[in-house]
Amino acid sequence: MSFYIYTLVIFACSFGIASLGLNLQYGLTGTLNFAYVLFFALGAYIGGMVALGSQNAPIAQSLGEQFAFGLSLSLPYPLGPLAAALAGALLAAVVGLVLKRSLRDDFGALATVAIFLVAYTLAGSYTPAVNGYDGIAGIPSPFGDENTLLYVFVAVGWLALSYIIAAALSNSPYGRRMRAIREHPEAAEALGKPIFRTRMTVFILSNAMAALAGAVLVAFVSAWSPLSWQFPETLVFFSAVIVGGRGNNLGAVLGAMLIGVALQQAVLFLPAIPAAPTLIPALQWVITGVITIMFLWWRPSGLLPERKTNWRSLQPWSVRLGALRLGARSKPQ
Amino acid sequence: MATLHLFIADLAFASVIAAVLGLATVAFSLQYAVSNVLNLALGELLTMAAYFAYAGSRYGHLPVWLAGLIAILMVGVCSVGLNHFLIAPFSRRSTSAFTPMIVTFAVSAVLEHLVVAVFGPNSFTLQLGNTSTAIRLGDFALSWNELVTIAMAIVAMVLLQVVLKRTLLGKAMRAIVDNRSLARACGIRTNRVTDLAWFISGCLAGIAGLALLVSTGTGNSLLGTSFLLFIIPAAFLGGMGSMYGAMIGAVVIAFASDWSSILFGSQYKVVIGLVLLLLIFFVRPSGIVAMPSRRWEGGK
Numbered sequence: 001m002s003f004y005i006y007t008l009v010i011f012a013c014s015f016g017i018a019s020l021g022l023n024l025q026y027g028l029t030g031t032l033n034f035a036y037v038l039f040f041a042l043g044a045y046i047g048g049m050v051a052l053g054s055q056n057a058p059i060a061q062s063l064g065e066q067f068a069f070g071l072s073l074s075l076p077y078p079l080g081p082l083a084a085a086l087a088g089a090l091l092a093a094v095v096g097l098v099l100k101r102s103l104r105d106d107f108g109a110l111a112t113v114a115i116f117l118v119a120y121t122l123a124g125s126y127t128p129a130v131n132g133y134d135g136i137a138g139i140p141s142p143f144g145d146e147n148t149l150l151y152v153f154v155a156v157g158w159l160a161l162s163y164i165i166a167a168a169l170s171n172s173p174y175g176r177r178m179r180a181i182r183e184h185p186e187a188a189e190a191l192g193k194p195i196f197r198t199r200m201t202v203f204i205l206s207n208a209m210a211a212l213a214g215a216v217l218v219a220f221v222s223a224w225s226p227l228s229w230q231f232p233e234t235l236v237f238f239s240a241v242i243v244g245g246r247g248n249n250l251g252a253v254l255g256a257m258l259i260g261v262a263l264q265q266a267v268l269f270l271p272a273i274p275a276a277p278t279l280i281p282a283l284q285w286v287i288t289g290v291i292t293i294m295f296l297w298w299r300p301s302g303l304l305p306e307r308k309t310n311w312r313s314l315q316p317w318s319v320r321l322g323a324l325r326l327g328a329r330s331k332p333q
Numbered sequence: 334m335a336t337l338h339l340f341i342a343d344l345a346f347a348s349v350i351a352a353v354l355g356l357a358t359v360a361f362s363l364q365y366a367v368s369n370v371l372n373l374a375l376g377e378l379l380t381m382a383a384y385f386a387y388a389g390s391r392y393g394h395l396p397v398w399l400a401g402l403i404a405i406l407m408v409g410v411c412s413v414g415l416n417h418f419l420i421a422p423f424s425r426r427s428t429s430a431f432t433p434m435i436v437t438f439a440v441s442a443v444l445e446h447l448v449v450a451v452f453g454p455n456s457f458t459l460q461l462g463n464t465s466t467a468i469r470l471g472d473f474a475l476s477w478n479e480l481v482t483i484a485m486a487i488v489a490m491v492l493l494q495v496v497l498k499r500t501l502l503g504k505a506m507r508a509i510v511d512n513r514s515l516a517r518a519c520g521i522r523t524n525r526v527t528d529l530a531w532f533i534s535g536c537l538a539g540i541a542g543l544a545l546l547v548s549t550g551t552g553n554s555l556l557g558t559s560f561l562l563f564i565i566p567a568a569f570l571g572g573m574g575s576m577y578g579a580m581i582g583a584v585v586i587a588f589a590s591d592w593s594s595i596l597f598g599s600q601y602k603v604v605i606g607l608v609l610l611l612l613i614f615f616v617r618p619s620g621i622v623a624m625p626s627r628r629w630e631g632g633k
Binding site: 030032034098099100102105106107109110111113114115117118121122125126231232234235238239242276278279281282283285286288289290292293296297300 | 371373419422423429430431432434435436438439440441442443445446447449450453454558559561562565566569573599600603604606607610611614615
């Protein structure tokens, strides 16, 4: 039972980090990236391969013969997620530089679909890279198998760190610049905001968060293969951001818990039909898609709508506190 | 020299793929031209055509050609429904092109898994009458199935050309592509004409799905989604919004991917399309559409 709860918490943390990242690029900056789960998957592969090593000698050896970077590194824990985030940032920089100005429009979004599909096909068919459709397995638990609870806390810590970064960014002047670019790129450009540089920076940061989320997940599930990151998988994160509330970090985390974890668990309570074992997982996707469309039509701002910035919230905290005290003292006589 | 023989032997297969890809790409760019929406659910329309034809012949005991015809019309109707009930309302409401595109993405996930929920995850085959060779010229051999596929594609293209050029409907469609609000002001029922354009493109996608099923032999729920991999570069190459461009793009991508798989191995079949696509982005970062020829070339 406790293992079941650990599983839920770690899935919630991983999906929460990824949804926070997607919220930064889609919800706040207005960049549409249908290859988002590619970065998640890259993080999972890198995180897994960095940790894979001598303590799992038989598995690592058998894998090492099959794929080129099946390194026997077996590096200590925090290096896996960090390497994953770095790899995600690098790939995002390459993709962003190739798409250039198209990062803002629907053609760039279509190109990300093509990039995802090609990367997926290659990961599956070119075995030396990541062992094809068999994937990698036997990734050791970071703190040993008996210390799962410790890892749960670490995962929550990664989520907290990501939330702090996302919240700090979206409440800063930089966050206002991101919103301005989302709402009206031409006006923002006319005011001298560097549109492409801002989009690129957010693109790199948020995709690094996706890679981090993948690494957080893979250290727990201990195996990763192309079946875990098919094309519709990106919809889960989009759905989480849309249901939770575009532009609201808390909403993104809430959406990840509802769509990524709660819906998946709720579907398991449906009566299983032995004759059709794939019916229930298929229904889960149908429900996710329908919920997304319904939210987009009836409640496009999501469960927790983005808060409107007012003048007071623009003031630094010191001024706001001071203004409160001043306001109390200097009431009109 | 041996490679040359392989090229010629593969010519038949490559031209079938070019025909299928041409149909799908024209459907994709027609939808974009009239609705300004990049339809990510197009792959699922292809898949559904294959499943409808399979269901018609397997469970409805219809002859294959009749099941295929019904499947094509049904996909056309589905395409109209997709536009009328989802894409058009969302496009009317939002100024950004992103929301309708996310809707098509959600629809593609729903349809893909709805097919799995109804028909199960297993792949299927459609039994076709004649698989013997029709034409043989040295290494070049064309089976009856391949011949029928190519013929279907050519007939569909010619029909589309006639509709666009010779009928009032085609004229109205071209007017909408040029300037939607002006067309409405001139008394064209833009919503109805857009629906009809989606019906035509749905039928094209249906034919493409059937042709794809015939050429690959087996189908499953990923039949169309995986084909999106070739549709997107072909549409980009052709310069979205031009019919001849779409056809040329399809031919280039089909032959390039086929020959690169002979030269470098089958994994690289998918890479060439992406390389061409990224090249376009590098040469013309604003996208092909920025070209002045952004018109649906049906005639003057």
